[in-house]
Amino acid sequence: MIGSLSPALAYAALPYSGDSMFDLFYDELRSNYSNSKPSQRIADFIIKEMESWSDRGISITADDIDLAIAGMLFLDSDDGLCQNKNDMSGDAYDFAVGGTLVPGSCIGLQNDILALLNAEQEIEHLGTDLITLANSAELSIADEPHRPLDMALYTLLVRRVWSGTGASVIPWDGGIDGVRTPLDEKFDDLNNDLAGLSLQDLDEAVLRFHHGYFRDEREADPRFDDVQTLIHDDLRDLAEKLGITGDPEAVGVFSTPSLTAKNIAFWARRDDLGLMWIYPSHVFRMEIKVADEYPEMVDDGDNLAYPFGYEGSSPPSALGIASPLCSRMLGREGYLCRPMPKTVENCDNTGDGSSITLVKCSEEVTTTESGPLICPGFENLFMDTGLPLEDPADPGHLNPALTKADYAKICSPERKIMYQDDITSNACYIALCLQQSMSGHTLVPNRNPVAINEATSPYLACIRPDPQLGLYTEIAEDSPYPLPEYLGQFLVRDFERQYCAKNGDAPQPLFGLCGYNDNENASFGIDNPLMNSNVTSDLHIRLQERGAEFNAIAASIGQRVALDQSIELERKMFARLAHFIQHIADLFLQLERAPLTQSACPWTGMFRSSEPSS
Amino acid sequence: MTIRDFIITGWHDGRRMVVRHRILVLTIIVMFAAAGSSRFVRGNILGTGSSGGLGNSSSSEQSLRACDSKDTRFEDVQNIDELRNIYRQGMTAVVSEREKILKTPSLWKCGLGAAGEPPIAELRALAADIPGWHYRVDTSFLFGAVTVPVQRPVTFASFASIVAEFQRGYECKLSELQDRNLAEVALNNDIEKPAQFCCVTAGDSQGCREQADVGICETPLTTNPACNEQCPVLLYMSDLARRVPALHQNALDEREISRVAMERMLSTMRSFEVNYAVARQFVCYQRASLDLKNEMSLLADAVSCMPKIWDAVTSIHDKKQ
Numbered sequence: 001m002i003g004s005l006s007p008a009l010a011y012a013a014l015p016y017s018g019d020s021m022f023d024l025f026y027d028e029l030r031s032n033y034s035n036s037k038p039s040q041r042i043a044d045f046i047i048k049e050m051e052s053w054s055d056r057g058i059s060i061t062a063d064d065i066d067l068a069i070a071g072m073l074f075l076d077s078d079d080g081l082c083q084n085k086n087d088m089s090g091d092a093y094d095f096a097v098g099g100t101l102v103p104g105s106c107i108g109l110q111n112d113i114l115a116l117l118n119a120e121q122e123i124e125h126l127g128t129d130l131i132t133l134a135n136s137a138e139l140s141i142a143d144e145p146h147r148p149l150d151m152a153l154y155t156l157l158v159r160r161v162w163s164g165t166g167a168s169v170i171p172w173d174g175g176i177d178g179v180r181t182p183l184d185e186k187f188d189d190l191n192n193d194l195a196g197l198s199l200q201d202l203d204e205a206v207l208r209f210h211h212g213y214f215r216d217e218r219e220a221d222p223r224f225d226d227v228q229t230l231i232h233d234d235l236r237d238l239a240e241k242l243g244i245t246g247d248p249e250a251v252g253v254f255s256t257p258s259l260t261a262k263n264i265a266f267w268a269r270r271d272d273l274g275l276m277w278i279y280p281s282h283v284f285r286m287e288i289k290v291a292d293e294y295p296e297m298v299d300d301g302d303n304l305a306y307p308f309g310y311e312g313s314s315p316p317s318a319l320g321i322a323s324p325l326c327s328r329m330l331g332r333e334g335y336l337c338r339p340m341p342k343t344v345e346n347c348d349n350t351g352d353g354s355s356i357t358l359v360k361c362s363e364e365v366t367t368t369e370s371g372p373l374i375c376p377g378f379e380n381l382f383m384d385t386g387l388p389l390e391d392p393a394d395p396g397h398l399n400p401a402l403t404k405a406d407y408a409k410i411c412s413p414e415r416k417i418m419y420q421d422d423i424t425s426n427a428c429y430i431a432l433c434l435q436q437s438m439s440g441h442t443l444v445p446n447r448n449p450v451a452i453n454e455a456t457s458p459y460l461a462c463i464r465p466d467p468q469l470g471l472y473t474e475i476a477e478d479s480p481y482p483l484p485e486y487l488g489q490f491l492v493r494d495f496e497r498q499y500c501a502k503n504g505d506a507p508q509p510l511f512g513l514c515g516y517n518d519n520e521n522a523s524f525g526i527d528n529p530l531m532n533s534n535v536t537s538d539l540h541i542r543l544q545e546r547g548a549e550f551n552a553i554a555a556s557i558g559q560r561v562a563l564d565q566s567i568e569l570e571r572k573m574f575a576r577l578a579h580f581i582q583h584i585a586d587l588f589l590q591l592e593r594a595p596l597t598q599s600a601c602p603w604t605g606m607f608r609s610s611e612p613s614s
Numbered sequence: 615m616t617i618r619d620f621i622i623t624g625w626h627d628g629r630r631m632v633v634r635h636r637i638l639v640l641t642i643i644v645m646f647a648a649a650g651s652s653r654f655v656r657g658n659i660l661g662t663g664s665s666g667g668l669g670n671s672s673s674s675e676q677s678l679r680a681c682d683s684k685d686t687r688f689e690d691v692q693n694i695d696e697l698r699n700i701y702r703q704g705m706t707a708v709v710s711e712r713e714k715i716l717k718t719p720s721l722w723k724c725g726l727g728a729a730g731e732p733p734i735a736e737l738r739a740l741a742a743d744i745p746g747w748h749y750r751v752d753t754s755f756l757f758g759a760v761t762v763p764v765q766r767p768v769t770f771a772s773f774a775s776i777v778a779e780f781q782r783g784y785e786c787k788l789s790e791l792q793d794r795n796l797a798e799v800a801l802n803n804d805i806e807k808p809a810q811f812c813c814v815t816a817g818d819s820q821g822c823r824e825q826a827d828v829g830i831c832e833t834p835l836t837t838n839p840a841c842n843e844q845c846p847v848l849l850y851m852s853d854l855a856r857r858v859p860a861l862h863q864n865a866l867d868e869r870e871i872s873r874v875a876m877e878r879m880l881s882t883m884r885s886f887e888v889n890y891a892v893a894r895q896f897v898c899y900q901r902a903s904l905d906l907k908n909e910m911s912l913l914a915d916a917v918s919c920m921p922k923i924w925d926a927v928t929s930i931h932d933k934k935q
Contacts, residue, residue: 018706021713021882026702026875033871132881139885140893148716149886154896161903279882411918423903426910433917 021279024263028281032124038065040200042120049116054104057088060113068113073106082106127283135280143328145253146265146278152330164380164422170254170270183241187257187266190234194261194275197228202264203284205231205275211324212272213239214246231275239273247271253329271327375428381405384416411436681786685745688787692803693839694864697791701784701872704740705777709879711736712773716886724898731770741768746779773887774880781876788865795861799854802839802847804861810835813845821848 017023032039038046043062051057067073067081074080085093096104100111143152153169175181180188197205205228208216213235216224239246242254250270259266263278325331347361375381382389382402391399398420405417411433419425683689687704691697715721715732723730741747748763768776791798798804802811802824809824812831822841825831833845840847 018702018710020706020709022705022709022875022879023702025878025882026705026871029871029875033867128878132878136881136884139882140889141885147886148713149889149893151889151893151896154719154893154900158896158900158903161900161907281878417918421907421911423907423910426907426914429914430910430917433914 019262024279024281032121038117038121039124040198042117042124045120046113046116050113051088053109053112056091056093058093058109059086059088065113065117068110069117071110073110081110124282128281131280131283139279143331144265144276145256145267146258146276152328155330160422162423164420164425170252172255172257174257183238186234186238186241190231190238190266191259191261193230193234194259194264197261201228202261204228206264206277207284208232209235209274210276212274212327214244214248214272215274215324215327217246235273235275238268242268242273244268244270244273248327251329251332269327269329375407375431379404380425381407381410381417381419381429381432384418389418389420407432409436681782681789683783683787683790686783686787687743688783691787692791692798692801693807694788694791694804694861694868695806697784697787698868701780704780705876705879707736708740708773708777709883712883715770716890719893719897722894722897724894724901730894734768734770737770737773737776738768740780741765741772741776744776744779744783746782747776770890771887773883777876777880781873784872785869788869792862792865795858795865796854799857799861800847800849804857804864805839808837809839810837811839811841812836813841814848816848819848821846823848 017027040062043065046065047060047062050060064081072080073082075083078084082095085095087093095106095109096102098105098107100107102108139147140149141151143150172183173181174184174187194202194205208224208227209231213232216232244250248271252270254268254270254273256266256268263281265276265278267274267276347359349359380398381404383405385403387399387401389399389402391397402418405415409415410417410429417429419429687700688697691700711734715734721732723732742765747766747768749766750761750763752759752761766772795804802822805824809826811822812825812828812835813820813833814823814828814830815832816828820832822839822845824839825835833841836842
């Protein structure tokens, strides 16, 4: 024991209950572990299956399943598994005499119950394994709130800083210090109703409303009609208070409070609202039906993510957001959710869409005859007339009632200009101000207006040389806002961790631990390095042999991965940056077209050598 | 050659010698540094010390560490419920810490290497209690050499390995308990806590039993499952028949449940971990962008005064007519 406290003192021996992700899995495993009481769902299933047991069926209860597990077939109190049982027509059941192979025997009943129980528990276990595998790849990119590492949100935030556009997070209109707003009260209703539900009821509620209350309404799956109607009504009331009408095109996500029930979260977007598991920990199975009625698969579905037709009452017009995936904030911009292009602008579109065709496209280039061209096509600077910048009817979007500013007089005195506080708008404003100033004035070289402090210099350039000439000239410094470093080696490590994960190995802490080839894959599983020290030391030797080779390829792989990731994830962001730099470059390039004064001292003539002036 | 020439030459040679000597010293230092650094690099890559040169440690000694609870948090505890609590508290601490870090981008740091590591105090504390997370190196001390334990690097990325090693320690302890189940039952260590014990007389024997199991206690209640030396634990054959297999099964279940829970946790965490590096870049980029945005805002404010400044002093620039 390392450490000074004795363990008995340090760790009180009370039943432990933590609230980490680990505790969630541990507690659920312990409560569903074989040989313990079966879940309500499995018990119901077994009771139902036993209704057609043997030839007459047998009526049993959940308690009988416990008796079967405990092996209590006959008891003195006459309430053992094989005592006082009725068949489905209500007559007393006479068990056949014999072992497990005799139909209708007592041992056969116990055997069949236990076999069903084991099979069901095995299926649940496999289902959980399956969902765990899916979690391991998808949770952080699922674009749902209340989880760690919200990739979608981070992407959108960066975009917003640069362009001022993109989906926004809408604050929850809640009270503080215990004061409850009407919205809070509706939320409390939902919270209390959920807190009173069993795990099975919670499963049903999440299954029905995972993809949204309005989606459930639209799709109108008859199997859900009577499922968790209380929660249905709570969500309906919340939608009303939040002003969510189910418009599938509305964009924006509300920040929502946490629920009391563990591992379950309430989400609300401007198009819909619903419930979700924070960490999906098991698969919930409803009664299985043949999937031929709903949803209907159609051959020419308009996007890859949801090739289904709608049977519901009012299918959304934009099929790109038909699927749950594509209705999410960032998900709707992914390639799976884009409609397949039929025609492309500026192209001859000769193909018929059924084959790969080469098409000819032309791009129009706009040129101006004279004068600087600043912020072309960018119309985000407005007159400040007292109107709010944000559309009150559509938060997160510009107010359509705003008047565009006169870009030629952007910095004139008394001119009030209003714009979003983002990098591009600011840059545009600066550029336009510079343009206006330059077009109204001419510069005298080597003078710094700030150093002169608005006073007339005795050393006018045209009269006598300035003895302090150049003294106030400041050396340009490097930009104080460097772009973040290129984190190449992190990406290499990241790649390797994905590589490990892909091959079924746990992410390794140190670079180079995850070697791989087809034949060795099985022996690299997680148990071996842990439990089998021979394999571990063998692993080290093999890695030692392979280390150099791996290091050599890692660098080039890393470069490739970094490139791929940058292109995919940061394309939009860098497009903004490129535009911005383009604007600034344009500004300075265009300045040479501005009518600058050609002579140093236009009002006295050409520059002369030093001569005392009067 | 004159004497003077000789003296000058000799002086030159002497200086060269000093220079050569310095190069030699420098070379030795560089060689030592290289030897040391290559050891650490290899140690980092392979997770072991190197197997040659100075400060070697046997890699087999590390890899072939026996499956026992020596030097772990579990070493001195024999009650299975207490063990479970120690295990779960350890797991909860590091998993909660990690969840919190992943949920809180304000904890992420934008530096490179160690400067980019988020705060992982719980993970370090857990690693400090894991014998497998140390290796020993020889270091010269006075006229001999001593072996000192060196903790392996604990980084944000070490999580899976540290947790797995902690799990190994727990499972080894549980299997020790299974091996010793008879002995532990004989010490009442299988009884779930909190429980109280006392001395009873039953027939012609007297002994220590759980209070819930007996009628009248002859001694004050104690939480010590073995009461005291005057009153040894009293067991019946039926106790052994019932409690020994139960303890065995309990430990077996616990080994399986804890292992599966850990694997599910690691798998679920994996999604966040593989995207953490990219997410961190985004957040760092956003921070830089916010700075840039604020500077641009200030610049815009300043620039709005530009026409006024330039109108003020006619002596340094003209109004264009």
